[in-house]
Amino acid sequence: MATKNTYKIVLSGGGTGGHIYPAIAIANELKHRMPDAEFLFVGAKDRMEMEKIPQAGYKIEGLWISGIQRQLTMKNLMFPFKLMSSLYNARKIVKSFKPDVAIGTGGFASGPLLYMASQNGIPSLIQEQNSFPGITNKLLAKHVQKICVAYDGLERFFQADKIIKTGNPVRQGLLDINSKTEEAKKLFDLKEGKLTLLVLGGSLGARRINELIEKELDFFDTQNVQVIWQCGKLYYQQYKIYNNTVNVQVHEFLNNMDFAYAAADIVISRAGASSVSELCIVGKPVIFIPSPNVAEDHQTKNAMAIVDNNAAMIIKEDELEVDFKNKFSQLVASPQKQKELGENIKKIALVNATKDIADEVEKLLKVKS
Structure with a gap:
């Protein structure tokens, strides 16, 4: 169990409810364990997390970021500029908030945020919900300490000693x-x-x-x-x-x-x-x-x-x-x-997923302490 009670925890997950609600579930469990901890979410501007996270009682900051479209579109032409902007602003958030741990549950914004957190020496964890990982988590995997998964066989994509099978957090x-x-x-x-x-x-x-x-x-x-x-x-x-x-x-x-x-x-x-x-x-x-x-x-x-x-x-x-x-x-x-x-x-069903992920977060906090 983590002993410090003033931890700062940054989370990023959004775009769809499938990324948002697991992040909220993890935050709620950590808040229950560490009532004095400070939480900050980072999402993509104009996506549903900018509404749902405040409704759950948490602060959120938005990045100018979106995914790459399969077709050649104006959005794709803007992607390099959005990526540069989001990396710059994610770095500012990390420097300003000074988190003790970073948690990503997938979605556009989690890439820049978790990358910048790891580059600044922040212990980081990603939660891969699918049986086939998305591109964001594939890219992040080499930079983070722990990867919580819901399916067997993810060693094909991730370093085996980083993987913990926890299941997906649910309400x-x-x-x-x-x-x-x-x-x-x-x-x-x-x-x-x-x-x-x-x-x-x-x-x-x-x-x-x-x-x-x-x-x-x-x-x-x-x-x-x-x-x-x-x-x-x-x-x-x-x-x-x-x-x-x-x-x-x-x-x-x-x-x-x-x-x-x-x-x-x-x-x-x-x-x-x-x-x-x-x-x-x-x-x-x-x-x-x-x-x-x-x-x-x-x-x-x-x-x-x-x-x-x-x-x-x-x-x-x-x-x-x-x-x-x-x-x-x-x-x-x-x-x-x-x-x-x-x-x-x-x-x-893996009914203890949220608690098991929170356990892994606390282990990272102990290492940092």
Whole structure:
């Protein structure tokens, strides 16, 4: 256990909820252990972390940085200037804040921040959430002391003696959702005697999943299924017309995810790392529809790590027209299959991820002390 109580801790993770919420979970655990510690987050300007981090009660500073687009665009032409600016400002933040440890959970801003922290002798840790690492963490790996991972086999990408398998941090409210089922049903005003389908496409939304759900609303009705549909910020104006029609409720974003999971009988989800980790802990039958538009198709790899253990189902986007109705109706018709998938996915869960990562952070602080 770290003994100093005035540590300064800098964290960076953003762009999507999958990078933001693990960083918040780690900060919350460290704050619980070290109430007098000072925290600073570093994010990318104009990204969702600039809103979500202050809502969680933490200070954040923004860097002018974004990712490289796959096509030749004006944004790509600006990338070298953004990188130089973000490195310069990350160095200023490190020099000014003087952190005792730096933690990165992925996203554009974590690259410059963690690089500059390591160059200034700050003990650093990155948390790689996916089965296939992103470019930022691949580049950072040689500069940091510890790499916390959620999957086996990451020695292909990282130095083996730096790797600790911890799992991915999740919101603590998910650890006991079974006790919240009745309250959740009331909160979402669900009808008795119907199965509840929870649809998740990420905080911004997933176009292809939203198109599927819209197309199959009548089909869900024939299956005696009611739908809690998180369509995402980018699509809410388009799909809100279906709210409270045909046993459907449409949400831009679900802030009370513990109750949403508690209410669900079946979940349809993308296969981002944080979503997969949460769904393992939740222990509900899942149909993964991975995004094909991500680096190295890592969402499919994330999903297959679960599917290969007979713990979830997967339907690829280009197979939805052929397979979705058949696979979904089979799952609805088989309570035994639902039970089997739910039990098997729960066996994969690494429920102590946040505490285990905090333990590694404290070890780095002891070394610095």
